[in-house]
Amino acid sequence: MPHLADFVKAYDVRGIVPDQLSPEVAEALGAAFAEVVAVPDGARGVVIGHDMRPSSPELSAAFAAGVTSRGVDVTVIGLCSTDGLYYASGALDLPGAMFTASHNPARYNGIKLCRSAARPVGQDSGLAEIRDLAQWMIGGGSGLARPAGGPGSVTTRDLLGDYAAFLRGLVDLSASRPLKVVVDAGNGMGGHTVPAVLGTSAGLPGLPLEIVPLYFELDGTFPNHEANPLDPANLVDLQAAVREHGADIGLAFDGDADRCFVVDADGEPVSPSAVTGLVAVREITRARAGGDAEVAVVHNVISSAAVAEIVAEQGARPVRTRVGHSFIKAEMARAGAVFGGEHSAHYYFRDFWYADTGMLAAMHVLAALGEQDRPLSELCAEYERYVASGEINSTVEDQPAVVEQVRAWAQVRGARTDELDGLTVSCPEGQQPSWWFNVRASNTEPLLRLNVEAADRETMQHVRDELLALIRSGPAAAPADPATSTSDDPSHTTSDPAAGDAS
Missing domain, CATH: 3.30.310.50 (Alpha-D-phosphohexomutase, C-terminal domain)
Structure with a gap:
């Protein structure tokens, strides 16, 4: 019998399939999620999405069976990025489950869980209880009363177009100067979302962007390179393609497309702290235009010192917090921050339910580049003030x-x-x-x-x-x-x- 404490981590579930994360385990976790989160919160249902890994459809279906066994309805949105699942949780006001192991190798899968409005579920906010209840169920535990109304229902919805339209409503790229953009999806979910958000595959109008795709084919075996842009070796193809095509910018997404990395026209990586500074300035300006008198921006302890300096120079309040999405999200909610950035290339937005979305950050960088004539290297030089070792x-x-x-x-x-x-x-x-x-x-x-x-x-x-x-x-x-x-x-x-x- 698998020991769930081995792979139910501080912020999510991440285990080897099927030795640790099997359909049986996924079903138990689904039932426990319903009992610990959905039912006590009075949620109308649970929304479930998954990435392109071969095991994701079976595992997400088993999780859905566990949820419905507790009398809770399920909305299945199918293939999506993690921020696509957060969009669904926010727009539908439902707790959610995203099946992904992000950038981990193909033998892994996992689950990212949230309450309604994309509020995080971690060890201190329900995940430990979910783990323990699921472990008891797998061990043959009985005694949970059957739901009076019988099992919940399952419906399917396609929200990709709605997600794309929502992001476009936050960052308008229609007036940008023409840009050539190389995007390396790493065979991950960026190959699904980029054509919808930056292209026309979801039925939205065309943008002044020429997208040069790299590895857009959805393939959870990652045949070209790991979908982990944190490792410089996985940026090599993107850097070469940017130089080869004379592109203005390169974007690299991780496997579940919630993180985005940027390279300039010379193929040089742009520090995520510089991206944080750039996006922070734009979000501060946007908040002020919307009537906010007091504006805060959250950053973690390993972000460049330039981030706090830039935020303060804009007359806003920098708020420093611990590394990790649960800390960033909690601090953003406490401070009412408009934006939060981590040096791991996670970017969080108040107008996206305080959740992280690499796509929205990428759109901000594209908009900043497209509204002026300088190359990205010159634009970002304003935000890169110091020399960092990397981790x-x-x-x-x-x-x-x-x-x-x-x-x-x-x-x-x-x-x-x-x-x-x-x-x-x-x-x-x-x-x-x-x-x-x-x-x-x-x-x-x-x-x-x-x-x-x-x-x-x-x-x-x-x-x-x-x-x-x-x-x-x-x-x-x-x-x-x-x-x-x-x-x-x-x-x-x-x-x-x-x-x-x-x-």
Whole structure:
């Protein structure tokens, strides 16, 4: 019998099919989701979508059977991106389940769950109860009363066109100068959503965009490369195609198309923190035009220092929070923030139910590029003020002891520290060139994650190398396996396309 605690994670379900996540498990999770979320919330039903993985249709159907067994109706929207599922949850005001393992290899699948209006479900907001109840059901537990009204019904709806029209209503691209855009969907759901939102496949009017598609064929075996733009190796084809076609911009989506990565006309990656700054300015301007007097923008602890600076320069309030979508969403709701960005290329919008959508962020970048004549590299230079190491992972068995070593290192230098998420260390007040870094322990692996940023490359490299030597010294520390590190090369000198948590 599978042990659900092994693959029901802090924010979602992510397991190997069928050893961990089987139809039987999916059905139990569906029934538990209905009992823990849908019924207590008084929801009229549950909306279910899935990605292109071969196992997704069977698993999502089993989950639906579990939901309906508890007397709760199901609306099936079929193939969709994760932000497409969030749209459905918001527009229909229903809790939802999205079957996807995002960028993970083909043998994996998973479930992202939300309450109505795309409100997150995590370990502290229902997922632990869902896990425990499903485990009891799989183990032969009985005693749940049969629903008085009998099983729920199943209906099917196609919301792709509505989703596309909704996004176009938030960002108008019709007046853009003509742009040539290369899009690498990685055989993931971007191949389904991009033609609808940026093209005409959903029946919407054409836009002044020439889309050059890469790997738009939906294929959950990922025959060309992993749908994980977090790894620079998976951007190589996009970079080459942008240069080959003389494109203005390149976009890369992950497997469930909720994250979007950007490269400029030279094929150079644009930091997700720069995208956060750019979109933040546009959303602040939009909010002010809509009558908002006080505007806030949320960013996580490993976002570039430039983000908070840019937000403050716009007269808005930067709000710093922990890494992870549940923290971003909760802080956005608390602060009434118009926008939130993470350096992992997750972008959250108040007008999208505080949920994340890579497509909407991409549209903002396209609009900003298309409303002026400069190339993207010049446009984004305004938002890239510092040099970053990217996230570097090190295998560390005794993480608390090593973090204390880092804290002692900081104290000797008179550096400032805080512990909002891991340990963040900033150079002494007034020191130039300025620098800061964050060290965080992984929740699931014996890894310490290091992010360093500085005013110039020499300073960043010096701080990075000194910290890596400290972290990786002694018998309890060693370099991480390259497969688990965004940048495990101590000679790394360029800002990675992303760092931090990935969906």
